[in-house]
Amino acid sequence: MKNNITSLFLLLMAMASGHSNASSIAFNKMVFEQLKQDNHGQQWLLILWSVDCPACIKELKLIEKLDEEYDKLPVILINTDDSGEVIPLRKKIISDHRLSKFENYHFAEDTAAGNRYLIDPTWHGELPRSYFVNEQGVFHGKSGLLKEKTLSKWLINVNH
Amino acid sequence: MVNAMKNSTALALLCLCLYSNFADSHQHQVATEQVNDKKAQCNNSDIICAKTVTSAFAPNGDLWRLWSHQEQMYFQFSHDLGKHFSPANLVDIAKEKISARNENRPKIAFDKFNGVYLSWATPRAKRYTADVRFSYSADYGKSFSTPITVNNDHLLTGHSFNELHVNDDGEVSIVWLDGRLSYQLRKQGKESNGSALYLAQSTYNKSSGKFNFSNTQLANNTCVCCRIAIDINKDNQLAIFWRHIYGDNIREFALLTLDRSSQKQSEVKRISNDHWKINGCPHQGGGISIDKHNRYHLTWFNQGSKGKGIFYAFSDDQGKSTSTPLAIGNSTQQAAHPNILSNGNIVDIVWQQFNGTKHQLWHQKSIDFGKTFTAATQLAQTKNSADRAFIIKKDKKSYVSWHRPKQGHWFQAL
Numbered sequence: 001m002k003n004n005i006t007s008l009f010l011l012l013m014a015m016a017s018g019h020s021n022a023s024s025i026a027f028n029k030m031v032f033e034q035l036k037q038d039n040h041g042q043q044w045l046l047i048l049w050s051v052d053c054p055a056c057i058k059e060l061k062l063i064e065k066l067d068e069e070y071d072k073l074p075v076i077l078i079n080t081d082d083s084g085e086v087i088p089l090r091k092k093i094i095s096d097h098r099l100s101k102f103e104n105y106h107f108a109e110d111t112a113a114g115n116r117y118l119i120d121p122t123w124h125g126e127l128p129r130s131y132f133v134n135e136q137g138v139f140h141g142k143s144g145l146l147k148e149k150t151l152s153k154w155l156i157n158v159n160h
Numbered sequence: 161m162v163n164a165m166k167n168s169t170a171l172a173l174l175c176l177c178l179y180s181n182f183a184d185s186h187q188h189q190v191a192t193e194q195v196n197d198k199k200a201q202c203n204n205s206d207i208i209c210a211k212t213v214t215s216a217f218a219p220n221g222d223l224w225r226l227w228s229h230q231e232q233m234y235f236q237f238s239h240d241l242g243k244h245f246s247p248a249n250l251v252d253i254a255k256e257k258i259s260a261r262n263e264n265r266p267k268i269a270f271d272k273f274n275g276v277y278l279s280w281a282t283p284r285a286k287r288y289t290a291d292v293r294f295s296y297s298a299d300y301g302k303s304f305s306t307p308i309t310v311n312n313d314h315l316l317t318g319h320s321f322n323e324l325h326v327n328d329d330g331e332v333s334i335v336w337l338d339g340r341l342s343y344q345l346r347k348q349g350k351e352s353n354g355s356a357l358y359l360a361q362s363t364y365n366k367s368s369g370k371f372n373f374s375n376t377q378l379a380n381n382t383c384v385c386c387r388i389a390i391d392i393n394k395d396n397q398l399a400i401f402w403r404h405i406y407g408d409n410i411r412e413f414a415l416l417t418l419d420r421s422s423q424k425q426s427e428v429k430r431i432s433n434d435h436w437k438i439n440g441c442p443h444q445g446g447g448i449s450i451d452k453h454n455r456y457h458l459t460w461f462n463q464g465s466k467g468k469g470i471f472y473a474f475s476d477d478q479g480k481s482t483s484t485p486l487a488i489g490n491s492t493q494q495a496a497h498p499n500i501l502s503n504g505n506i507v508d509i510v511w512q513q514f515n516g517t518k519h520q521l522w523h524q525k526s527i528d529f530g531k532t533f534t535a536a537t538q539l540a541q542t543k544n545s546a547d548r549a550f551i552i553k554k555d556k557k558s559y560v561s562w563h564r565p566k567q568g569h570w571f572q573a574l
Contacts, residue, residue: 054288054384055440082545083211083261110545110565113514117494121516124463124496126442144409144438
């Protein structure tokens with residue numbers, strides 16, 4: 001029941017934000033609370049990325065690679081470019097790296113600072129930024145490209 | 161079956177309720193998706209449409225401001241320090257993409273003969289590729305030359321984060337981050353890290369009517385996504401301050417000084433020692449300003465294991481040694497993006513903070529060449545997004561320029 005509501009809720013959010021294909025949903029406080037609630041009790045990874053960040057694309061490629069080998073990786077992606085002009089590129093990157101199966105979110109126009117602060121007031125916007133979230137919902141942030149070994153250890157060993 | 165229907169109905173009602181609440185409470189979110197339509201309708205020449213604004217004083221004292229929107233650039237000038245501006249003027253060149261958000265923006269400079277010089281980066285078809293572009297006006301902006309590409313490698317690779325300096329006589333220096341070396345290494349199957357720092361120089365050739373830019377590599381292994389800062393020292397030498405990559409992705413600020421006449425370049429000096437190890441993009445460039453005694457005033461941002469936040473230091477020997485770095489701003493309020501300007505004995509530093517709801521512009525001043533600073537004061541704030549702030553000067557007075565997209569450009573004496 002909870003999952004059904006959550007799915008419908010996210011679908012409606014996608015409709016509200018004008019994305020009929022639900023490729024990406026605008027991120028905000030309510031969405032964040034829902035994400036934390038939905039994933040409570042499991043170990044998951046939150047990755048924040050930008051179209052302007054080459055290292056971010058390398059990290060997305062690592063997720064793409066792991067996804068080819070393992071099902072249901074507990075990964076949630078947030079694009080931090082709060083500018084309408086990047087929407088086509090954002091969609092292309094998600095498509096090119098076959099990431100649409102993951103929950104994809106983005107910072108809507110002019111919301112980057114507020115959303116960054118919401119996620120982590122100590123994060124200054126450097127990218128890629130990853131949060132390792134444990135079963136108790138505790139966030140541990142790390143800046144910079146993650147190593148494949150680190151990703152595998154967090155995403156695969158626990159859940160497969 | 162009935163129960164199932166009841167459950168479905170309840171679920172549908174609950175979802176409708178949730179949707180209704182969501183739609184009410186997320187008008188901003190919905191609106192943001194409509195912003196593009198709004199922007200498409202907004203007057204192209206309106207400065208509030210811009211993500212960034214670049215301000216500069218012309219030699220005659222006019223305040224200019226330059227911005228881009230929808231693949232075109234616009235400018236205005238003011239004869240009264242920003243109280244009134246001319247109508248927005250289109251830079252009348254063919255439309256092309258212009259990098260103008262966050263660390264990237266078009267640059268403007270002047271000579272003493274009514275020459276106006278523009279430089280910008282134009283993204284190319286492939287991701288992370290761009291060219292550095294240049295255009296010139298001999299008639300104070302009435303017309304501009306057909307743009308030329310400054311980087312001469314003809315490669316589809318990165319060339320961006322350009323900085324522009326023009327002296328009174330029209331000698332042009334453009335510095336940028338260049339990906340040609342890493343492109344060539346990748347083609348050879350070799351590893352590369354970062355970009356290279358490049359310099360182009362030229363003077364207007366009156367007989368040919370053209371600029372012919374040299375291309376010189378100054379350093380390699382620079383960070384790829386932080387703006388560069390430049391200034392001219394008292395010996396008319398170009399000083400460049402940028403984020404460099406040391407060792408295993410330690411991102412620290414570096415400085416070099418270039419003697420324009422002899423083309424001799426000083427050794428690259430490491431300025432910061434904050435040990436910020438990150439294989440990624442800090443998106444935070446530094447600031448440099450050189451005073452009449454050749455003291456280099458420097459500010460930067462790091463998130464290293466040995467230093468976090470904004471720092472200020474000065475150097476009296478072109479970066480061989482520096483004063484003990486002074487922490488600036490409130491790190492718990494996300495202090496970032498500092499800019500600095502010296503003017504006589506005064507050194508001004510501005511930076512931004514964000515308290516969770518508002519962007520704030522902060523300021524500290526020194527009146528003794530950077531030895532001591534006044535307490536920080538807040539200059540302005542805005543709820544919505546904010547561009548980086550920059551300080552410019554006219555004679556003995558310094559001014560801060562701060563653009564707030566969709567709200568307007570703010571300009572004030574310090």
